[in-house]
Amino acid sequence: MVESATxxxxxxxxxxxxxxxxxxxxxxxxxxAAADYCLDLLGDRVESLAVAAGAPNDxxxxxxxxxxxxxxxxxxxxxxxxxxxxxxxxxxxxSENAPxxxxxxxxxxxxxSEVEFAWRESASASRWVAITGTNGKTTTTxxxxxxxxxxxxxxAAVGNIGETCIAAVAAGAxxxxxxxxxxxxxxxxxxxxxxxxxVLNITPDHLSWHGSLEAYAAAKWKAxxxxxxxxxxxxxxxxxxxVRTKIRETRxxxxxxxxxxxxxxxxGAGGDMRAACGxxxxxxxxxxxxxxxxxxxxxxxxxxxxxxxIKGGHNQQNALAAASCALVLGxxxxxxxxxxxxxxxLEHRIEPAGLVDGVACYNDSKATNVDATLVALSAFLPxxxxxxxxxxxxxxxxxPLVAACEENARxxxxxxxxxxxxxxAFEDSKISPVLxxxxxxxxxxxxLSLAADGDVVVLSPACASFDEFSCFEERGDVFKKLVxxxxxxx
Numbered sequence: 001m002v003e004s005a006t007x008x009x010x011x012x013x014x015x016x017x018x019x020x021x022x023x024x025x026x027x028x029x030x031x032x033a034a035a036d037y038c039l040d041l042l043g044d045r046v047e048s049l050a051v052a053a054g055a056p057n058d059x060x061x062x063x064x065x066x067x068x069x070x071x072x073x074x075x076x077x078x079x080x081x082x083x084x085x086x087x088x089x090x091x092x093x094x095s096e097n098a099p100x101x102x103x104x105x106x107x108x109x110x111x112x113s114e115v116e117f118a119w120r121e122s123a124s125a126s127r128w129v130a131i132t133g134t135n136g137k138t139t140t141t142x143x144x145x146x147x148x149x150x151x152x153x154x155x156a157a158v159g160n161i162g163e164t165c166i167a168a169v170a171a172g173a174x175x176x177x178x179x180x181x182x183x184x185x186x187x188x189x190x191x192x193x194x195x196x197x198x199v200l201n202i203t204p205d206h207l208s209w210h211g212s213l214e215a216y217a218a219a220k221w222k223a224x225x226x227x228x229x230x231x232x233x234x235x236x237x238x239x240x241x242x243v244r245t246k247i248r249e250t251r252x253x254x255x256x257x258x259x260x261x262x263x264x265x266x267x268g269a270g271g272d273m274r275a276a277c278g279x280x281x282x283x284x285x286x287x288x289x290x291x292x293x294x295x296x297x298x299x300x301x302x303x304x305x306x307x308x309x310i311k312g313g314h315n316q317q318n319a320l321a322a323a324s325c326a327l328v329l330g331x332x333x334x335x336x337x338x339x340x341x342x343x344x345x346l347e348h349r350i351e352p353a354g355l356v357d358g359v360a361c362y363n364d365s366k367a368t369n370v371d372a373t374l375v376a377l378s379a380f381l382p383x384x385x386x387x388x389x390x391x392x393x394x395x396x397x398x399x400p401l402v403a404a405c406e407e408n409a410r411x412x413x414x415x416x417x418x419x420x421x422x423x424x425a426f427e428d429s430k431i432s433p434v435l436x437x438x439x440x441x442x443x444x445x446x447x448l449s450l451a452a453d454g455d456v457v458v459l460s461p462a463c464a465s466f467d468e469f470s471c472f473e474e475r476g477d478v479f480k481k482l483v484x485x486x487x488x489x490x
Contacts, residue, residue: 133200
């Protein structure tokens with residue numbers, strides 16, 4: 001691909017007048033969206049379009065038939081990419097270490113993600129917020145978009161939440177793209193330069209895709225790669241060990257080269273990095289529980305944590321991250337405060353599911369790893385919840401989970417495929433009782449049999465859903481229905 005200034009379209013971030021020969025790798029949600037965008041340019045900016053679609057299914061075959069009629073080449077069930085391409089747009093489900101990806105890389109001048117492609121094609125005047133982290137991305141993305149809209153901005157949540165980035169860019173109806181971006185998507189970015197980049201936390205996850213924790217973390221940090229060149233701002237959750245270590249190491253090496261707002265310190269959201277290490281900016285939970293952001297020489301006092309509808313210390317951090325994004329982009333403190341108070345919990349993320357005989361039930365089905373469940377266990381203090389753990393085991397270390405349950409849970413119910421390993425992990429623990437159930441429904445009933453008026457039961461499985469369900473959303477929806485059924489009978 002030619003990248004000289006004369007070859008770029010005026011009014012776009014970095015869009016060549018000629019994309020040349022385009023390869024789309026994978027036909028998932030983002031791959032289909034990228035291919036649809038390129039189909040509209042075929043014969044104009046796109047010289048040729050090839051789609052390496054992976055395994056066929058009815059929907060993919062129907063799409064392929066239409067795409068071929070419009071001049072694209074669509075191939076299924078092949079691992080070796082032949083030919084030469086100017087740009088390859090890779091789907092996030094395909095590991096950068098997979099032979100399929102490596103073959104496409106060898107055949108292409110460059111390989112980029114759909115997020116990078118969308119950013120390049122977006123209007124020069126548009127602004128981008130990129131939010132990444134192992135946990136909390138979706139809530140923070142939705143909240144940041146909510147705050148920007150409350151401030152009167154034309155914002156849309158895109159990426160792993162809402163529309164794909166390229167579909168939103170193609171629609172042309174958005175001024176501020178608030179993108180939830182995964183490590184998969186960031187791994188294949190090169191020029192991507194959001195106006196605000198948020199890193200919430202980095203804990204072990206998706207290691208089979210990346211090959212190592214180091215590669216996974218490096219992909220996350222690519223969200224910040226080009227901020228120094230474009231004058232962007234980072235929002236970094238210093239409550240997280242890995243993020244705080246990165247801040248410390250970068251300061252020791254001479255600094256980031258761009259402005260950043262650290263959230264909290266090792267002591268949590270109540271810590272202030274201005275006092276801890278002389279940071280110019282900070283986002284904190286101050287005296288009396290007031291959330292505040294010190295940014296660009298001003299102190300913005302916002303709301304008290306009790307005014308938030310989202311529970312838990314982790315959501316205080318998410319709120320500070322979202323508020324920092326909005327303030328950096330010019331929102332007023334009053335608009336941010338109003339937005340923080342009006343934002344409701346998202347589905348499947350410590351979501352109120354109803355009352356059964358005075359027992360409050362919460363759906364945290366999105367907690368598919370241990371770290372996410374650790375967050376839920378402290379969200380209800382001083383109440384200690386009865387927690388439902390289980391599903392399809394990810395094989396992660398359960399030691400931190402057992403310790404957190406001993407400290408913050410009243411009882412544990414282990415269910416599903418993972419229950420035997422989980423029960424073994426709790427065998428010598430101080431927590432009692434620890435119950436076993438074959439299914440999630442049986443686990444809920446076991447928990448309710450233990451609970452009394454004023455107690456909390458939370459589904460926060462620390463496991464994938466695939467033993468009983470197709471996805472965590474289905475698991476959460478079934479849980480809510482089960483709660484509603486039992487509430488109606490009580």
